Amino acid sequence: MIILVASVTSSVWLPHSPTLIEPDQRLQGLSLQHWFGTDNFGRDVFARTIAAAKVSFFIGASVALIATVMGTLVGLLSGYFKKIDFLVMRLIDGMMAFPALLLALALVAAIGGNITNIIIALTFAFFPQMARVIRSAVLKVKQIQFVEAAKTTGTGSGTILFFYILPNVVSPIIVQGTFTFAKAILAEAALSFLGLGISPTIPTWGNMLQEAQNYITIAPWLCIFPGLAIVTTVLSLNILGDGLRDAFDPHSRMKRSGAQRLSNKTKRETINSIGGRTV
Amino acid sequence: MGKDLLQVKDLKVYFSKKSGFLKKKQDEIRAVDKVTLSLKAGETLGIVGESGCGKSTLARTIMGLEKPTSGTVLFEGQDIFSLNRKQMHQLRRDIQMVFQDPFSSLNPRMKVGDIIAAPLKAYGYPNKGIRKKVSELMDLVGIKPEYYDRLPHEFSGGQCQRIGIARAIALKPKLIVCDEPVSALDVSIQAQIINLLKDLQKEFHLTYLFISHDLSVVKNIANRVAVIYLGKVVEFAENESFFNQPFHPYTHMLLSAIPLPDPRAEKARNRIAIKNDFPVNAGSASRGCVFYSRCPIAQDYCREHVPEFVNITADHRAACFYPVKNNSVVGEAPSDPRTSVK
Numbered sequence: 001m002i003i004l005v006a007s008v009t010s011s012v013w014l015p016h017s018p019t020l021i022e023p024d025q026r027l028q029g030l031s032l033q034h035w036f037g038t039d040n041f042g043r044d045v046f047a048r049t050i051a052a053a054k055v056s057f058f059i060g061a062s063v064a065l066i067a068t069v070m071g072t073l074v075g076l077l078s079g080y081f082k083k084i085d086f087l088v089m090r091l092i093d094g095m096m097a098f099p100a101l102l103l104a105l106a107l108v109a110a111i112g113g114n115i116t117n118i119i120i121a122l123t124f125a126f127f128p129q130m131a132r133v134i135r136s137a138v139l140k141v142k143q144i145q146f147v148e149a150a151k152t153t154g155t156g157s158g159t160i161l162f163f164y165i166l167p168n169v170v171s172p173i174i175v176q177g178t179f180t181f182a183k184a185i186l187a188e189a190a191l192s193f194l195g196l197g198i199s200p201t202i203p204t205w206g207n208m209l210q211e212a213q214n215y216i217t218i219a220p221w222l223c224i225f226p227g228l229a230i231v232t233t234v235l236s237l238n239i240l241g242d243g244l245r246d247a248f249d250p251h252s253r254m255k256r257s258g259a260q261r262l263s264n265k266t267k268r269e270t271i272n273s274i275g276g277r278t279v
Numbered sequence: 280m281g282k283d284l285l286q287v288k289d290l291k292v293y294f295s296k297k298s299g300f301l302k303k304k305q306d307e308i309r310a311v312d313k314v315t316l317s318l319k320a321g322e323t324l325g326i327v328g329e330s331g332c333g334k335s336t337l338a339r340t341i342m343g344l345e346k347p348t349s350g351t352v353l354f355e356g357q358d359i360f361s362l363n364r365k366q367m368h369q370l371r372r373d374i375q376m377v378f379q380d381p382f383s384s385l386n387p388r389m390k391v392g393d394i395i396a397a398p399l400k401a402y403g404y405p406n407k408g409i410r411k412k413v414s415e416l417m418d419l420v421g422i423k424p425e426y427y428d429r430l431p432h433e434f435s436g437g438q439c440q441r442i443g444i445a446r447a448i449a450l451k452p453k454l455i456v457c458d459e460p461v462s463a464l465d466v467s468i469q470a471q472i473i474n475l476l477k478d479l480q481k482e483f484h485l486t487y488l489f490i491s492h493d494l495s496v497v498k499n500i501a502n503r504v505a506v507i508y509l510g511k512v513v514e515f516a517e518n519e520s521f522f523n524q525p526f527h528p529y530t531h532m533l534l535s536a537i538p539l540p541d542p543r544a545e546k547a548r549n550r551i552a553i554k555n556d557f558p559v560n561a562g563s564a565s566r567g568c569v570f571y572s573r574c575p576i577a578q579d580y581c582r583e584h585v586p587e588f589v590n591i592t593a594d595h596r597a598a599c600f601y602p603v604k605n606n607s608v609v610g611e612a613p614s615d616p617r618t619s620v621k
Contacts, residue, residue, distance in 0.1 A: 145378050145380055145383040146387075148344060148384075149384045149446070151344065152375060152376045153371070153397050153446060154372065154450075155397055159401070163389070164386050164389075168387065
């Protein structure tokens with residue numbers, strides 16, 4: 001994961017330009033000079049894979065971020081306020097009736113394929129699911145007594161929403177957010193593969209795969225490496241999501257800092273202090 | 280004792296059980312059925328009853344968390360359901376609540392200090408003084424102020440309940456509704472919490488509405504006791520009179536269910552076996568005494584007529600045609616029950 005991020009930032013040092021065409025070096029196999037070989041235009045596949053990572057990550061991260069923020073807001077509001085819940089959820093249902101990828105496809109076809117439009121299209125495709133998940137988590141948390149307790153102490157709805165409910169639905173948000181990240185990368189690859197993505201001059205994993213399919217018998221490395229990149233990225237994002245969820249769980253926080261012994265000691269102290277007071 | 284701080288008049292809270300959107304006929308659950316209670320400033324009113332009898336609904340309604348079907352709740356003479364949001368907000372200052380489950384009533388992601396500070400912040404307490412004030416409160420309920428930055432799961436149940444109490448007294452309310460504050464705790468911790476509540480009552484002149492299913496706890500803390508059965512108050516009396524001379528057969532049943540610490544005494548006494556199970560649909564029964572199906576001394580008359588809630592002695596009210604006299608469970612039923620109604 002970290003390796004991937006690092007490679008994105010340090011694309012400056014690439015030995016070959018990802019768009020440099022070297023006709024005499026076409027379709028070469030793996031070599032020290034070209035680690036992942038070259039494609040049908042003689043472009044370095046390693047350089048292209050790394051450069052594509054930048055685009056994919058940018059799209060994935062933007063979609064995940066925007067969809068998460070939108071989804072969380074919609075989910076929080078519709079989960080907490082019964083009055084708007086019905087209306088909002090029917091709208092979301094309508095959006096979810098379309099398969100996410102198809103919706104994105106239609107949107108891209110309608111508004112054209114540059115990076116911004118793809119981000120907009122994918123955000124619209126993914127945020128309904130986000131809103132759904134958050135809403136159900138909010139409904140669950142809302143039942144717990146501390147929300148009622150907050151009401152009886154005169155705490156306002158806004159405060160309850162953002163300081164009582166939001167922190168307690170962080171884990172589904174994180175999990176769903178990283179999941180969306182991974183799905184957005186996949187969806188972008190799929191869109192590019194279908195020729196609806198970003199223009200072919202900018203390398204993305206999707207359009208690399210698309211170009212590679214013509215040469216799959218003579219130059220299999222052309223599709224193996226972008227494919228591997230997608231798989232590892234999606235996998236590591238999912239693992240990252242799990243890790244983040246654990247990190248945000250207040251119960252596991254104590255264990256990680258190795259404070260078990262400490263807590264036993266303080267427990268004893270508090271028992272003493274209670275005993276001292278009330279007898 | 281001062282005048283009435285809280286008056287509950289003919290309060291009814293019914294829940295309708297919707298069964299499919301095509302069926303128009305709805306079942307009604309009478310969680311609270313014509314409850315009339317009053318609470319004087321500085322006293323503790325104990326409310327007892329078995330699970331599902333509507334105790335918690337009553338508490339939630341008094342807190343304004345549940346809408347009544349009919350009836351009123353007057354707090355210092357003001358009907359709390361006629362207030363607008365702003366007035367309600369001000370009223371919440373004076374009525375606070377301690378919840379049954381000490382764990383789920385505290386936000387697991389908030390530091391305990393912030394939990395106790397929440398009511399202070401909600402009412403615009405100056406930010407500067409909050410930490411000091413919270414420390415005082417923590418000290419008051421027996422939690423070390425150094426634990427300000429801890430999370431609730433690092434505390435035991437009894438400590439969590441102390442934190443809940445600290446939160447409830449933070450605004451110096453007049454009335455605290457305690458919804459089974461000790462039933463989730465160990466017996467030894469229960470005693471500590473009860474003592475804490477009593478100390479705080481003395482110190483701040485608090486009034487408690489103390490809900491419990493444990494009569495021995497109520498005997499310890501309450502000045503007056505009300506017994507609720509299926510949403511109805513069946514007996515209401517001063518503590519002493521209630522435990523020495525209970526009238527309603529249901530009260531007798533509850534009292535005989537308290538285990539005695541001495542095994543020989545336990546063996547020797549005559550327990551009133553509880554007849555039948557808690558009637559599931561009795562909430563919607565409109566005829567006869569609510570307790571009829573389980574009453575050991577039920578007569579035919581009870582099946583057809585609803586007993587009025589009447590004064591049996593000056594300060595002791597019960598809803599029964601054949602109130603138990605002289606602590607004998609069987610009791611001599613008067614030949615004409617209407618004479619006892621009078």
